[in-house]
Amino acid sequence: AQKVTQAQTEISVVEKEDVTLDCVYETRDTTYYLFWYKQPPSGELVFLIRRNSFDEQNEISGRYSWNFQKSTSSFNFTITASQVVDSAVYFCALSEDLYNFNKFYFGSGTKLNVKP
């Protein structure tokens, strides 16, 4: 079974629109970690955020915000006032078990196209 599901394969928006990328995860562990990564056309995945399972506070960083809800096993990512430079593939990832050598499970990714 998929541990991380990103149901949106591709999203297209016009610059300055807000966009939310969905992420649903599945785990039986009580302690786990969630991540978002950005993969621009250059190919290198860039770390955006890490969230611990015991911290449900939402986080905002500039135009980026993350909504973590354990009740629905979701960790959604919103970009406010999107820009062309936000065009990339975004991956949500889950890591279980602190001692599992940091093995990650990645979603299939959401490709975001921001048009001028």
Add this chain to the structure above:
Amino acid sequence: DVKVTQSSRYLVKRTGEKVFLECVQDMDHENMFWYRQDPGLGLRLIYFSYDVKMKEKGDIPEGYSVSREKKERFSLILESASTNQTSMYLCASSLYDRRGISGYTFGSGTRLTVV
């Protein structure tokens, strides 16, 4: 600037060839990983290593092997390349951090085409 460096950005190899993909990190990280990325499938773990000479199979190890003779270098080996191994290969490293899980640092990827 800390880095994970993959030796080749693009590779074209013939079916049946033995292929080596090299990855080097300069962050003194214990953990290193090889993933392949395919459209619609996301990133799938091939092998990982948590120490020198130690290796563990990931989710799709068939047709691959790895080598970690030095802490900073983790090699992925395709023993006999096949066309279904045409993919983007990503190397990553991370700390083994008992206080919490560190994020990965990724290389830029190697796009391998097997013809």
